Amino acid sequence: MKPEIDKNKIVIFSGAGISAESGLQTFRDSDGLWNEHAVEDVATPEGWSADPKLVLNFYNERRIQAFQASPNAAHKAIAKLEEKFEVVVITQNIDDLHEKAGSTNVVHVHGQLKFARSSLDDRLLYPLEDKPIHIGDVCEKGSQLRPHVVWFGEQIHNYEIARDHIITASRVLVVGTSLSVFPAAGILKKARFHAEKIIVTLNLEKKPHGFKLLRGKATALVPSIINNWLNV
Numbered sequence: 001m002k003p004e005i006d007k008n009k010i011v012i013f014s015g016a017g018i019s020a021e022s023g024l025q026t027f028r029d030s031d032g033l034w035n036e037h038a039v040e041d042v043a044t045p046e047g048w049s050a051d052p053k054l055v056l057n058f059y060n061e062r063r064i065q066a067f068q069a070s071p072n073a074a075h076k077a078i079a080k081l082e083e084k085f086e087v088v089v090i091t092q093n094i095d096d097l098h099e100k101a102g103s104t105n106v107v108h109v110h111g112q113l114k115f116a117r118s119s120l121d122d123r124l125l126y127p128l129e130d131k132p133i134h135i136g137d138v139c140e141k142g143s144q145l146r147p148h149v150v151w152f153g154e155q156i157h158n159y160e161i162a163r164d165h166i167i168t169a170s171r172v173l174v175v176g177t178s179l180s181v182f183p184a185a186g187i188l189k190k191a192r193f194h195a196e197k198i199i200v201t202l203n204l205e206k207k208p209h210g211f212k213l214l215r216g217k218a219t220a221l222v223p224s225i226i227n228n229w230l231n232v
């Protein structure tokens, strides 16, 4: 038996595209990170064991850029939604621009740049802000610290939490994702038939069933969608 849809609940599902206009690179656009770095070298457990220094440098660079970036009009509009609705932001992003914009319920499914993690015990997290992780930085159990980021082939974080939120949402707004990485993208399949479902992005291979696709930039389209919802 599916739980009741909550008419006051809105779920946002975001990807790298929402942070593009804050100056952070996406992954699969022509100027994306995966055109400059080999995914297997910097975003897999195999890459980590082969060359941990290369992996640490990759995320150290991204951590500083994310730390210096500011939320844009799309992040801010999403935060504003909380004035009237229960809002849960499910994000694939490892930056903290949703939090910087004021969103108070952000579920990261691919980890967060601003924490280091013990490579021995997943429960041991260490706040970093913009600081780098170096070879030789160890956790309290003596194991090398790694980025608190989900690599390809690793279990995503908070899947059940994200799924349980989207099942009860009366509105789902997807922003800036190619929906090419599972199981994260599969969370959207749990959105309810009667929920209002919108995707804002520039390019999308395959639109999930039941979603209205609005092609355009996040800062151009998201604020007007949010204002419509706030003023109904």
Ligand code: APR
Pocket: 014, 015, 016, 017, 018, 020, 021, 026, 027, 028, 029, 032, 092, 093, 110, 175, 176, 177, 178, 179, 180, 181, 200, 201, 202, 203, 204, 216, 217, 218, 219
């Ligand atoms: N406004 C809206 N959408 C945009 C903008 C913008 N200004 N710029 C780019 N986009 C869209 C692109 O059209 C694309 O659909 O954002 C999407 C970015 O897709 P990806 O680069 O694949 O990023 P994402 O979907 O977040 O990737 C998912 O892949 O590598 C892993 O862990 C990584 O979390 C990431 C996951």
